[in-house]
Amino acid sequence: MIAPVPAKVTSRIDKEVSRLLLQDVPRYLEPSDPRVVGWLDELANAMPAGRKEAFFTMASVYHLTGDLKTTNAMYERARTHGATEDEIAACSIPAYLNLGYPSKAAAFCKMVVSIQKSNITIGLPSAVSTGAFQFVGELLEQARKAELDLTAVEDIGDIQAMVRAASSSGFGDEQYSQVLDVAGAVMREQRLFWLNESPRYHFDEEMELLAIRYLIDVSPEDAAALTADVSKRIVELGLEAVPLSVAFVGAAESVEA
Structure with a gap:
């Protein structure tokens, strides 16, 4: 053998x-x-x-x-x-995102995702997941100038709409990332990873609201309770004015009484 x-x-x-x-x-x-x-x-x-x-x-x-x-x-x-620093940064992005530290993951994204490194297509979803919408806008502009085809990027239409809305919101990357940090802290306390390769992104044109949804392995009832906890903490941190809706979606079956 x-x-x-x-x-x-x-x-x-x-x-x-x-x-x-x-x-x-x-x-x-x-x-x-x-x-x-x-x-x-x-x-x-x-x-x-x-x-x-x-x-x-x-x-x-x-x-x-x-x-x-x-x-x-x-x-x-x-x-x-x-x-190298780039190798460590590239590996740190998923680690910090998956373990609920979007703000820190954003710093690593800004180090290694760019048109010069030919990784915008694969780096965009991670960058959006950090809440760094201004940086995402810079990546989209780099891609436009380079005539890079982004049609393969999932939810690219919503991502572009979210960037436009964020750019005129009066809030910067730091505030958006801090909102997502709250959701990360709640998942970390429950020792939960989100399901799927990335959260779901959506822009509500009627309400002009950016939305990120995390699918997690809990019941819909527990997901609602965790979402309420996130909302409470966002208010306590004085971040409620940031136009970003964050919620959990329960993937497990409801527990019957």
Whole structure:
């Protein structure tokens, strides 16, 4: 029997973690989850084949458990083995978004998403998810000048409408991101990931209201309660005037009394 070489182990685990995220893992994995324990053991043994790659993949595993502190520690260890700032920033975007820190994710988006890096098409959904609508507008302008086709970007019409509305709202990226940070904090407290590759974006033309909806693995009743909690916290932070509606949509069945 032939054992897989360490470099292939790292690549396989990285694909398994990515596949799990794309398959809508509903909640953070427990550190004791056999998959987490097994992955980390395999990666420790794979170190000789490529420490930078192994540390990046370890970061992805800790990301699945909700452990951002250790995720960042793995990025730092990857840095000591040749990882660039752009590589770390690109990996940090999904980690910070998935774990409920849109404001911080926005800073990383601004570092690495641009027409010069040829990644606007794949970077736009993440940038919108951070609430950095002014920055998204800059990306759209870069794409227009470069005659870049954005028709493949999901909800591109709503994204363009949201950017136009945000630009005339009197509020900046910081305020929009802070509103989304509130939703992130609530999901983090419940150890919830949102489902699907990104939240749903919508612009209500009649009310001139930007809307972001997170599909989560709770009942519709629990989703409504969590949405009410978000609304309350937004008011407490003095952000209620920001024209951004944030809500949760429950994907699980109702619990019958």
